[in-house]
Amino acid sequence: xxNQSSQRSDDKTSVGVVIPQSVDIKDPLKLACGQVFNQYxxxxxxxxxxxxDKTNAILICHALSGHHHAAGFHTDNPQEKPGWxxxxxxxxxxxxxxxxxxxxxxxxxxxxxxxxxxxxxxETNKAWGPDFPPLRxxxxxxxxxxxxDHLGIQVWAAIIGGSLGGMQAMRWSLEYPDRVKHxxxxxxxxxxxxxxxxxxxxxxxxxxxxxxxxxxxxxxEEKKPVKGLAxxxxxxxxxxxxxxxxxxxxxxxxxxxxxxxxxxxxxxFEIESYLNYKGDQFAETxxxxxxxxxxxxxxxxxxxxxxxxxxxxxxxxxxxxxFVASFSTDWRFAPDRSKEIVxxxxxxxxxxxYVNIETxxxxxxxxxxxxxxxxxxxxxxxxxxxxxxEELSGAS
Amino acid sequence: MRVDFxxxxxxxxxxxxxxxxxxxxxxxxxxxxxxxxxxxxxxxxDEQSISECIQKGVSVIEKELVRDLDSFQDNAFDLVIMTQxxxxxxxxxxxxxxxxxxxxxxxVTFPNFGNLGARAHLALRGKMPxxxxxxxxxxxxxxxHFCTVADFRALCKTKGxxxxxxxxxxEQTINKLFKxxxxxLFAETAIYHLTKAG
Numbered sequence: 238x239x240n241q242s243s244q245r246s247d248d249k250t251s252v253g254v255v256i257p258q259s260v261d262i263k264d265p266l267k268l269a270c271g272q273v274f275n276q277y278x279x280x281x282x283x284x285x286x287x288x289x290d291k292t293n294a295i296l297i298c299h300a301l302s303g304h305h306h307a308a309g310f311h312t313d314n315p316q317e318k319p320g321w322x323x324x325x326x327x328x329x330x331x332x333x334x335x336x337x338x339x340x341x342x343x344x345x346x347x348x349x350x351x352x353x354x355x356x357x358x359x360e361t362n363k364a365w366g367p368d369f370p371p372l373r374x375x376x377x378x379x380x381x382x383x384x385x386d387h388l389g390i391q392v393w394a395a396i397i398g399g400s401l402g403g404m405q406a407m408r409w410s411l412e413y414p415d416r417v418k419h420x421x422x423x424x425x426x427x428x429x430x431x432x433x434x435x436x437x438x439x440x441x442x443x444x445x446x447x448x449x450x451x452x453x454x455x456x457x458e459e460k461k462p463v464k465g466l467a468x469x470x471x472x473x474x475x476x477x478x479x480x481x482x483x484x485x486x487x488x489x490x491x492x493x494x495x496x497x498x499x500x501x502x503x504x505x506f507e508i509e510s511y512l513n514y515k516g517d518q519f520a521e522t523x524x525x526x527x528x529x530x531x532x533x534x535x536x537x538x539x540x541x542x543x544x545x546x547x548x549x550x551x552x553x554x555x556x557x558x559x560f561v562a563s564f565s566t567d568w569r570f571a572p573d574r575s576k577e578i579v580x581x582x583x584x585x586x587x588x589x590x591y592v593n594i595e596t597x598x599x600x601x602x603x604x605x606x607x608x609x610x611x612x613x614x615x616x617x618x619x620x621x622x623x624x625x626x627e628e629l630s631g632a633s
Numbered sequence: 634m635r636v637d638f639x640x641x642x643x644x645x646x647x648x649x650x651x652x653x654x655x656x657x658x659x660x661x662x663x664x665x666x667x668x669x670x671x672x673x674x675x676x677x678x679d680e681q682s683i684s685e686c687i688q689k690g691v692s693v694i695e696k697e698l699v700r701d702l703d704s705f706q707d708n709a710f711d712l713v714i715m716t717q718x719x720x721x722x723x724x725x726x727x728x729x730x731x732x733x734x735x736x737x738x739x740x741v742t743f744p745n746f747g748n749l750g751a752r753a754h755l756a757l758r759g760k761m762p763x764x765x766x767x768x769x770x771x772x773x774x775x776x777x778h779f780c781t782v783a784d785f786r787a788l789c790k791t792k793g794x795x796x797x798x799x800x801x802x803x804e805q806t807i808n809k810l811f812k813x814x815x816x817x818l819f820a821e822t823a824i825y826h827l828t829k830a831g
Binding site for chain 2: 558576579580583584586588589590591592593595609612613616617619620
């Protein structure tokens with residue numbers, strides 16, 4: 238592969254140094270809102286080698302803060318952290334790059350190189366900003382299908398997504414049933430609860446009320462609503478963590494100050510310091526308008542809406558097999574939300590495997606390396622790889 | 634493969650949509666998928682067993698079997714199977730009703746507590762039976778609702794269930810010789826294939 242070097246391959250389970258790729262998709266993309274992108278830019282990374290029949294490809298759908306850099310490194314700098322799902326993608330890992338060709342696009346509306354609110358609108362020659370069209374999940378799925386066409390991939394061996402990535406994977410299985418063999422839906426749900434929407438709205442209000450937001454035209458004003466975006470991230474981030482995890486990791490420990498009498502140093506708890514750090518770090522690299530676009534997409538998403546609000550009817554269109562996983566302490570997309578998916582799949586007589594992984598990692602459990610999670614994901618995908626190989630040998 | 638599995642398999646219609654309750658490591662379900670072309674799921678709550686099911690390619694659903702199968706619709710399955718697990722259930726009669734609600738037929742296998750060995754253990758030693766088939770001590774056994782062949786038949790009659798097939802199994806010579814004549818005394822394992830009346 239030309240996009241992978243072995244300079245940083247002292248770790249045999251890492252894909253090493255990867256170079257992001259990109260494509261200008263020139264087929265029109267008709268969005269759910271009615272607007273059309275005549276051309277758009279899509280950034281993606283790939284790991285592993287596509288087989289000659291192009292049947293070993295896996296699509297990874299990223300979550301809210303994710304992007305195309307899911308595994309490996311961009312530089313030789315030993316300080317650099319690996320991609321966001323490096324725990325699961327690599328040689329010998331559950332999503333085994335010795336067996337699969339893994340494709341990870343940055344979704345449209347994003348802010349890591351793919352066309353999004355911070356890109357230049359060709360009609361105005363200014364950043365889209367608040368004028369970026371409201372997207373739906375099907376727009377992501379349609380653009381990913383165009384990327385698949387570009388790469389010559391007719392059928393995905395598997396589509397895998399955690400959290401809102403799982404929603405994309407499910408939407409894929411309904412929109413393009415003959416292009417998906419396996420759909421892995423991890424820590425996800427068929428729609429948001431009112432509580433989920435409430436947290437999203439708090440996050441949006443945090444952004445909008447930042448004076449530097451400038452009605453969304455902060456790029457034109459050469460400003461950045463970092464305070465609001467950091468606060469939005471803090472609100473979101475705390476919903477990804479479990480109570481027991483916060484207890485164990487931070488407890489009521491103090492970062493600064495003291496409770497001693499006669500001491501009036503203001504106190505700061507460890508958890509406060511941690512959340513502030515996470516918020517600031519996120520605000521450095523993320524775009525506020527993207528955050529608004531994606532949280533609104535999440536609120537609006539409802540897998541079964543156009544199937545008379547009946548998920549059984551929705552899934553009856555699917556032809557793939559499903560793997561559903563939830564995490565015991567996830568309260569953002571709780572195990573019960575995954576069970577709803579499983580129940581609908583069973584009622585629709587679709588093949589489904591469901592595991593509820595015991596962990597204190599909350600919603601972020603889907604990015605963890607909890608041994609049982611890694612083991613079951615590995616087993617399932619090993620069978621997927623075997624199916625791919627059987628078809629190869631069967632056809633020859 | 635376990636002998637009770639061989640008999641269960643011989644009763645499963647080809648292509649049936651099957652639910653296997655407490656499916657263990659998925660051996661039965663995997664064999665039914667391969668040889669009887671069944672579709673369906675195994676239900677299990679043990680992590681290790683679930684992992685083994687996934688390795689075998691069995692569609693396994695993690696679920697605690699408590700009292701009901703409320704997430705499943707009426708007659709969703711052609712057949713619901715439960716092997717060697719009814720004695721572990723807190724409400725075996727309710728589970729049996731549930732099996733015949735979500736499935737048109739069910740197959741149940743259980744250890745016969747009326748077997749001579751168990752009776753002798755209690756009668757002669759005055760202690761709760763510990764046999765090859767029932768290896769646990771009274772305090773650590775997962776089996777909380779023992780029954781005999783006669784007990785099980787009586788329950789089915791009370792509920793008005795219809796017997797489609799029945800079979801008994803035994804390993805010990807004496808049990809093998811007499812199990813068909815006096816199943817309640819000599820069967821070590823009983824296997825029942827039931828359907829709702831009518």
